[in-house]
Amino acid sequence: MRGLNVAVLGSAAGGGVPQWNCRCPVCTLVWAGDARVEARTQSSIAVSADGERWLLINASPDLRQQILATPLLHPSKGARHSPIEAVALTNADVDHLAGLLVLRERQPLTVFATGQTHDILSDNPVFDVLSRDVVKRSVMRLNEAIDTGFGLVIRPFAVPGKVALFMEQSDAVRIGDVTETTIGLEIAAHGKRLVYIPGCATVDASVRKEASGADLLLYDGTTYTDDEMPKLGLSEKTAHRMGHTPMTGIGGSLSAFDGLSIGQKAYIHINNTNPVLIDGSDECQAVQAAGWTITRDGMVFSL
Numbered sequence: 001m002r003g004l005n006v007a008v009l010g011s012a013a014g015g016g017v018p019q020w021n022c023r024c025p026v027c028t029l030v031w032a033g034d035a036r037v038e039a040r041t042q043s044s045i046a047v048s049a050d051g052e053r054w055l056l057i058n059a060s061p062d063l064r065q066q067i068l069a070t071p072l073l074h075p076s077k078g079a080r081h082s083p084i085e086a087v088a089l090t091n092a093d094v095d096h097l098a099g100l101l102v103l104r105e106r107q108p109l110t111v112f113a114t115g116q117t118h119d120i121l122s123d124n125p126v127f128d129v130l131s132r133d134v135v136k137r138s139v140m141r142l143n144e145a146i147d148t149g150f151g152l153v154i155r156p157f158a159v160p161g162k163v164a165l166f167m168e169q170s171d172a173v174r175i176g177d178v179t180e181t182t183i184g185l186e187i188a189a190h191g192k193r194l195v196y197i198p199g200c201a202t203v204d205a206s207v208r209k210e211a212s213g214a215d216l217l218l219y220d221g222t223t224y225t226d227d228e229m230p231k232l233g234l235s236e237k238t239a240h241r242m243g244h245t246p247m248t249g250i251g252g253s254l255s256a257f258d259g260l261s262i263g264q265k266a267y268i269h270i271n272n273t274n275p276v277l278i279d280g281s282d283e284c285q286a287v288q289a290a291g292w293t294i295t296r297d298g299m300v301f302s303l
């Protein structure tokens with residue numbers, strides 16, 4: 001397992017597939033047991049340079065279920081053990097934070113996040129269940145590489161985004177701001193490079209530059225079209241308003257990385273409304289024809 005190992009723990013956006021209260025066309029197929037759509041948990045990946053010590057990127061509300069489903073992450077020595085050495089957070093969305101609560105029980109860990117995201121954790125005392133004497137909170141600074149000490153080097157970079165939904169304070173939310181609020185991560189080991197961007201409002205020149213040369217790009221696959229949620233009558237919010245890039249239309253991610261040298265391109269953080277989740281759908285075929293993989297829970301990339 002020496003190399004850059006990437007395990008997809010969860011491939012869906014917030015709510016998962018199916019979402020508990022949803023009867024959109026995709027969720028309806030899953031509720032009916034239709035084999036064309038696989039159920040998916042909320043997005044998170046685990047990364048390792050040796051197959052033994054793992055970094056989680058984001059801690060989804062489904063983390064306990066994801067650990068149960070992933071033997072690589074089971075405790076395997078002594079009375080208390082976990083192969084999970086650290087967690088890195090890309091923003092403070094509930095679907096990226098809530099799983100931290102699963103990691104209590106006094107297991108030594110490091111939580112890597114930007115200062116802004118750490119402030120949100122500190123302002124919410126429920127996260128003190130991660131005892132500060134055993135769980136180290138390490139601040140990541142934009143564009144500064146951090147050596148995790150277990151073979152992986154992480155470098156955070158800003159991407160156009162927005163504040164977490166529960167932190168929105170007015171109707172005039174700024175979309176596309178480049179701050180510490182939403183970041184992408186470059187994870188490097190053994191000369192290989194993963195670029196992880198689960199939430200991004202637009203693919204601009206800086207995002208293209210970060211993705212260029214990646215051995216694997218895992219990118220925000222929230223919706224297929226910008227108006228997908230409003231059209232289904234599920235929300236008034238477009239993908240852009242939610243801080244995400246649609247796959248198609250003006251600025252769509254499907255072609256936004258064209259011309260760059262990228263080993264593999266795969267979508268993650270896929271919303272349950274996205275028709276690419278239906279195997280064999282026109283949208284699924286279009287995405288695959290454009291050279292993208294649609295991730296599933298349990299998928300492993302060995303770089």
Ligand SMILES: [Zn+2]
Binds near residue numbers: 018022023026
């Ligand atoms: Zn749905």
